Amino acid sequence: MDVISGYLFLSAMLFTIGALGVLIRKNTIVMFMCVELMLNAANLSLVVLSNAWGTNDGHVYVFFVMAVAAAEASVGLAIIITLFRNFYSIRSGDAYLLQG
Amino acid sequence: MTAVMIVFGILTLASACGVVCSRQPVHSALSLVATLFLVAVHFALLGAHFVAAVQVLVYAGAIMVLVVFVIMLLGLDANVPEGVAGWGSSFGALLTGVAAVVFGYVAISGRSFFALKEGAEFWAVDGTTAGIGANLYSNHIFAFEVTSLLILAGIVGAVFLGIEKKRPLKAGRGLKSMQAAQKEEALR
Amino acid sequence: MAAEILIVVLKAAIVLGALLHLAALTIWVERKGSALIQDRIGANRAAIFGFDLAGIFNTLVADPVKALFKEDWVPKGTSQFLHSMGPFLAAFPVLVSFAVVPFGPPIISGGKEIPLQLATLDVGILYMFAMGSLAVYGVVLAGWVSNNKFSLFGSLRASAQMISYEITMGISIVGLIAIYGSLALDEIVLQQGKVFRVLGLPIPAWGIFLNPIAFLVFFTSMMAETKRAPFDLPESESEIVAGYFTEYSGMKFLVYWLGEFAEVVVASTLVTLLFFGGWQLPYFDIRSIPTNLWGYLPGFLGFLETWNFQWAPLVGAMIFGAKVSFFCVLQVIIRWTLPRFRYDQLMNLCWKIMLPVSMLNLVATVALLLGGFFSLE
Numbered sequence: 082m083d084v085i086s087g088y089l090f091l092s093a094m095l096f097t098i099g100a101l102g103v104l105i106r107k108n109t110i111v112m113f114m115c116v117e118l119m120l121n122a123a124n125l126s127l128v129v130l131s132n133a134w135g136t137n138d139g140h141v142y143v144f145f146v147m148a149v150a151a152a153e154a155s156v157g158l159a160i161i162i163t164l165f166r167n168f169y170s171i172r173s174g175d176a177y178l179l180q181g
Numbered sequence: 182m183t184a185v186m187i188v189f190g191i192l193t194l195a196s197a198c199g200v201v202c203s204r205q206p207v208h209s210a211l212s213l214v215a216t217l218f219l220v221a222v223h224f225a226l227l228g229a230h231f232v233a234a235v236q237v238l239v240y241a242g243a244i245m246v247l248v249v250f251v252i253m254l255l256g257l258d259a260n261v262p263e264g265v266a267g268w269g270s271s272f273g274a275l276l277t278g279v280a281a282v283v284f285g286y287v288a289i290s291g292r293s294f295f296a297l298k299e300g301a302e303f304w305a306v307d308g309t310t311a312g313i314g315a316n317l318y319s320n321h322i323f324a325f326e327v328t329s330l331l332i333l334a335g336i337v338g339a340v341f342l343g344i345e346k347k348r349p350l351k352a353g354r355g356l357k358s359m360q361a362a363q364k365e366e367a368l369r
Numbered sequence: 370m371a372a373e374i375l376i377v378v379l380k381a382a383i384v385l386g387a388l389l390h391l392a393a394l395t396i397w398v399e400r401k402g403s404a405l406i407q408d409r410i411g412a413n414r415a416a417i418f419g420f421d422l423a424g425i426f427n428t429l430v431a432d433p434v435k436a437l438f439k440e441d442w443v444p445k446g447t448s449q450f451l452h453s454m455g456p457f458l459a460a461f462p463v464l465v466s467f468a469v470v471p472f473g474p475p476i477i478s479g480g481k482e483i484p485l486q487l488a489t490l491d492v493g494i495l496y497m498f499a500m501g502s503l504a505v506y507g508v509v510l511a512g513w514v515s516n517n518k519f520s521l522f523g524s525l526r527a528s529a530q531m532i533s534y535e536i537t538m539g540i541s542i543v544g545l546i547a548i549y550g551s552l553a554l555d556e557i558v559l560q561q562g563k564v565f566r567v568l569g570l571p572i573p574a575w576g577i578f579l580n581p582i583a584f585l586v587f588f589t590s591m592m593a594e595t596k597r598a599p600f601d602l603p604e605s606e607s608e609i610v611a612g613y614f615t616e617y618s619g620m621k622f623l624v625y626w627l628g629e630f631a632e633v634v635v636a637s638t639l640v641t642l643l644f645f646g647g648w649q650l651p652y653f654d655i656r657s658i659p660t661n662l663w664g665y666l667p668g669f670l671g672f673l674e675t676w677n678f679q680w681a682p683l684v685g686a687m688i689f690g691a692k693v694s695f696f697c698v699l700q701v702i703i704r705w706t707l708p709r710f711r712y713d714q715l716m717n718l719c720w721k722i723m724l725p726v727s728m729l730n731l732v733a734t735v736a737l738l739l740g741g742f743f744s745l746e
Binding site: 083084085086087088089090091092093094095096097098099100101102104105106108110111113114115117118121124125128129130131132133134135136137138140141143144145147148149150151152153154155156158159160161162163165171 | 235321
Binding site for chain 3: 211235237238241242246253
């Protein structure tokens with residue numbers, strides 16, 4: 082296996098592990114961390130594919146993804162704190178008030 | 182594919198599994214820090230030095246510290262019961278299993294499909310600070326400026342959400358389970 | 370190939386040895402210096418044949434040996450593995466961050482330059498900051514794994530403080546990096562050998578002269594990053610016992626302590642590299658020292674006529690070491706002179722004073738740079 086396929090495979094596996102975490106875990110903070118994992122998988126494939134095309138555009142995109150992740154962390158963690166203040170729990174199933 | 186890459190790749194996957202499988206959120210967070218650090222190592226191996234440094238600085242050094250801080254501040258380190266795995270979880274696991282096969286196939290066969298090469302060009306990409314900066318501030322300057330707006334929106338949103346409301350709802354199932362846990366603690 | 374590996378191993382040994390010895394000597398300066406400042410006699414109990422070497426035996430031999438034989442106590446209800454990981458997570462990033470420090474001008478051997486720097490990284494200063502930001506995990510883990518309220522308070526304070534001060538630390542030097550035009554530490558040091566002109570007078574292009582406000586902000590932030598007085602809220606003994614390492618004893622505690630002093634050395638190194646010219650001297654290029662000093666020596670040293678030695682790397686490393694030691698001692702003096710902040714004062718200082726000041730300083734620096742004020746020659 083050469084470097085490009087190998088890293089694309091690693092990136093695919095990281096992404097599916099992250100997706101698995103988001104789908105089967107109920108702890109919102111773990112789900113948040115799994116989203117970060119998926120973003121990182123995307124970053125890895127961006128860098129590999131950018132190298133394969135022979136430009137550093139992909140490295141710049143990774144920089145933007147990190148900025149998005151930082152903004153997401155600030156808002157996401159604030160949401161989790163608000164969730165905990167209102168429901169005394171961060172289990173995703175416990176915020177059920179909108180179910181009527 | 183050198184031996185170093187394979188060893189670090191296996192370590193990365195193992196620590197990523199640790200994020201999903203750990204029962205305690207703190208263990209998950211520490212596994213995620215290890216994963217992010219290992220991804221930074223992969224960036225460095227691929228010649229993306231600036232991205233590797235920023236990955237450690239921003240992800241491992243700032244975002245994850247905030248996550249760990251929130252976990253400790255709220256006292257979420259207890260073992261949160263996840264409940265029985267319902268049909269939704271099983272379906273999700275099945276779905277990701279299928280996705281893993283599809284993604285893996287695409288990853289391995291995609292190289293020949295798009296005729297991607299790993300030649301001298303692959304390793305000669307300018308991943309230094311100067312190269313990235315020249316590209317970022319010429320071709321992507323508009324996206325860069327918009328990013329600053331995004332981060333400003335993030336700050337405002339976080340501050341707005343963080344302002345303590347006078348009366349919490351006090352209506353969650355979590356409250357009942359917490360009170361039950363406190364009662365149990367008192368009895369013990 | 371073998372020679373190259375040998376050179377790398379030698380450089381690694383020198384760098385790590387220098388860092389650990391400087392950290393240990395800073396511990397001695399702290400113990401003995403605090404005694405001098407407080408008009409005590411200080412560490413003088415341990416002596417070999419009546420010589421205590423001004424307390425060196427006490428602080429560097431007797432104390433570690435005592436710590437080695439202490440019971441290694443782990444609190445109940447926590448993970449033994451994570452409890453042991455804590456000190457290493459705190460000390461390891463600090464030790465590896467020294468790898469990119471250029472501690473002298475390159476040695477020229479056989480037409481090739483051997484840089485006196487373990488890893489010539491393009492992103493040197495970012496690497497040091499990244500490693501510094503990883504050091505917080507050891508502290509956080511210690512507080513969490515100790516199963517103790519006061520430890521948890523200490524580590525919460527530490528993580529909030531370290532995140533806040535990293536921001537001012539980063540912003541304060543951006544202007545300086547714009548002036549030097551590089552993130553590589555060896556390039557930054559080389560640039561500081563130049564001069565810039567104010568009203569026609571040549572002034573060395575050291576960071577302290579180019580950007581004094583950045584120096585004040587950066588040095589304060591570094592003091593806060595090392596979590597020492599007046600910023601030692603995470604371990605303030607009058608409020609929370611000993612903070613995050615309350616439940617650590619013996620050698621684990623000592624590793625935390627050593628990590629803290631290694632952080633002091635790294636802080637001094639960063640200040641030296643960015644603001645005080647690294648191994649450079651003002652107005653004099655030490656690389657111009659001739660390899661054969663025959664013409665400058667008195668007559669009775671005539672047997673040295675054929676002796677060639679590269680003085681520049683040695684002199685440069687000594688100048689660098691002297692500057693770093695000076696800042697280590699200065700930090701010890703500041704620690705034992707100033708009283709501790711209150712926590713709200715600490716946060717106000719960071720977010721309401723230092724952050725706006727460093728932002729304004731950045732804008733002013735860039736404006737002056739575009740105006741051609743900082744033209745290095």
